[in-house]
Each structure stands twice: as C-alpha cells, then as structure tokens.
Amino acid sequence: MNKPKFRAWDESDKKMIEWEHLINYCDIGYLFGGYDGGFGKEGPKSYEYPIPMQYTGLKDKNGVEIYEGDVCEWHIPDMGRPEPDAMIRYASVVEYRQGSFNLSGYLFPNVRLIKVLGNIYTNPELLNEVE
Template identity: 40%
Template structure:
C-alpha cells in the first residue's frame, strides 16, 4: 500500500509534506483560520498553512533519482533509458481515478518511475509547461 501524503507551498514560498487538512470555518478555541494546512504526524499546532492551488498528492513512486513524485510535478522521460520514447515533458495529474502523465499531445496512464525524472513543478517552473500542456 502506498503512503498517503501531500505537498504544498507555504505562504513564504517553502515546501512542506505531510497530512492535509482543509479547514472550512474558523476554530476559535485554537486560533485556526479557514484554509489548507499540511502537518506532520503530530498534527496541530505543527501545521503549516499552504497555498491551496499548490497542494498535490504523492503518487506513491519515486523517479529514477529517488525523488518523490507529486501531482503537479513536471516530468521528463529519459530517452537514454527508453529509446523508443521521445524525450518529452509531461505534467503529473489526477484523471479518472488514477495519476497520469499528460502534455498537449498525449496522456500516459501506464508508466514506470525508473525512466522518468522530476525536473520541476508547475508552480515554481511554469516555463516547463511549454510542450507539456
């Protein structure tokens, strides 16, 4: 079974990973405002408020370099390892109950992590989207 965790960008621009909580209304007794929060296993008060648009789920795989892959990551197929595939950029997305790699011309829903490399993400590196969306 894969580990369920999320990544999100904290308001100051740093990234954090852990459990996701979405607070819909203010919790006065704890001083918590509505928003998206990522915390470690200890939970509140060790939670970081994150930008909701940057939240992405860990897909349960690591790339060829051992880096965890999250929804919203920009991916490059390694042409040297998979010569039958052109080196192309993709974005990791959740579609129809599964994670896929997608770009403007195709969607790959069956892939192995040993031939792909995380090269950035759509939030910090929007220029990588050229050719990927």
C-alpha cells in the first residue's frame, strides 16, 4: 500500500504547494486547518489554510500523477456508432466520495485512457468542460 501523499492549494497566494514542500516545511496542523481539525460547521477554512488534495495512487496515460481536484479527459467506445474507433469524450473532476476516488461520480476507467488537463484551482476555466 502507498503512503498518503498530498498537494495543497494556497488560496491566499493562489499557488499549489507540492508534496516535497508540505512534508519538509509545513506543520500538519497548518495543512489541515489547525489543531481543531480544520473542519468546523462551515467546512474547510480555505481563507486561512491550504486546501489539501490527496494523490490517488494513479498516473494518467502520460505518467502525470492524478490528484483530487484534477480535471481529467477520458474516452470510452461509442457502441451506438458503426465506426470501430468511434469514441465518446468525457471531462470529469477527480473526487473522493464514499470511500473511493472517482471521476465526477464515475468509477475510474482504464488509466491508459485518462489524461490530466489541469485542476480546479489553477485552471478553473476547465470546469466549463466538465459533464
């Protein structure tokens, strides 16, 4: 089993904090919103603390690590068309829901079919492509 790995979005500085920086320079309480657990009745305190995103343990077809919050493109065969190479394109956000990672509610297809396009924080315009 892989050790958990994270990156975090720093809302105040508008930048992604990578894993190496998190493990070497950040207090775990800082990452997860202080010693109160960081999740009060209002949800994560993103205005003060970085927003953590967990690594899924998977890489896309180009070898890019897939994290929560990533927007991914994937294709499945279009069985309703006669062309043998006809495909349906999807764009979905990686989420952790009900104990597993998924793509906007879909189970992960073969990772050789997935391409990371960006993430919801550094590329918010990609949300327009999500189905």
